[in-house]
Amino acid sequence: MISFYLDVFLLAASPFIGSFITASSRSWPDWIRIASGRSSCDACGRRLSPLELIPVVSFLVQRGKCRSCGAPVSWIHPAGELLALLAGILAVLAFDGGWTFAAAMFGWILLFGALVDIRTFLLPDVVTLGLIPAGLGVSYLAGGLEAVSLNGLAALIGFASLAVISAVYKRLRGRDGLGLGDAKLLAAGGAWAGPFALPWIVMLGAGATLFIVAIGHVLGRKATADTAVPLGPGLAAGCYLAYCLPSLVQPLT
Numbered sequence: 001m002i003s004f005y006l007d008v009f010l011l012a013a014s015p016f017i018g019s020f021i022t023a024s025s026r027s028w029p030d031w032i033r034i035a036s037g038r039s040s041c042d043a044c045g046r047r048l049s050p051l052e053l054i055p056v057v058s059f060l061v062q063r064g065k066c067r068s069c070g071a072p073v074s075w076i077h078p079a080g081e082l083l084a085l086l087a088g089i090l091a092v093l094a095f096d097g098g099w100t101f102a103a104a105m106f107g108w109i110l111l112f113g114a115l116v117d118i119r120t121f122l123l124p125d126v127v128t129l130g131l132i133p134a135g136l137g138v139s140y141l142a143g144g145l146e147a148v149s150l151n152g153l154a155a156l157i158g159f160a161s162l163a164v165i166s167a168v169y170k171r172l173r174g175r176d177g178l179g180l181g182d183a184k185l186l187a188a189g190g191a192w193a194g195p196f197a198l199p200w201i202v203m204l205g206a207g208a209t210l211f212i213v214a215i216g217h218v219l220g221r222k223a224t225a226d227t228a229v230p231l232g233p234g235l236a237a238g239c240y241l242a243y244c245l246p247s248l249v250q251p252l253t
Ligand SMILES: [Zn+2]
Pocket: 041, 042, 043, 044, 045, 046, 066, 067, 068, 069, 070, 071
């Protein structure tokens, strides 16, 4: 029963956490602005009232515009709020009790990293490197020494495989195609989801990235071999799905 209330609380909090994550990703790496939250309009600087900060609803009611100056509010805000809710729903469906919170935190931190990557083409180290010890800690609590050594190995393999591909690509094409941030993110995915999840993370990541490019194509942004498309958001989605989906397919109990 307590678990039920925790789940409801987590789901109710998810869109608000998403709102904070999205605003923070747009302020990154300005920690002072992040700490103050999204309290004012980016264009006119007017302080937003609590009614203007309701996730998704405010955006729809105001038709994506500031109520004072009419400046467009980026669609990334409602999108981030919905994705944070989606991460919460997946965590609730796949896990129980404290594991739900751990999973949701994983999803939300990945979401933050993905949103920063979309804007800056960089995955913050604080996200990728921070998630590695967190994932190893959770795997130790869940499965003891055996699990933590397996997932530690997965983190190493994850990093090494993308780092090698990145180096080879740079050698052949003479430019960066894949950042080390992606390699660190795959290491974090391995630390959380284990070695058998690595191929899934990469496949889901590539699939999600192609999906994003296809949507961009439909919206009129044609991608060529030279178009920079961040791999981070797809990989982040792959990490989270690879962590949650196995428990959904075969529930533990
Ligand atoms: Zn305004």
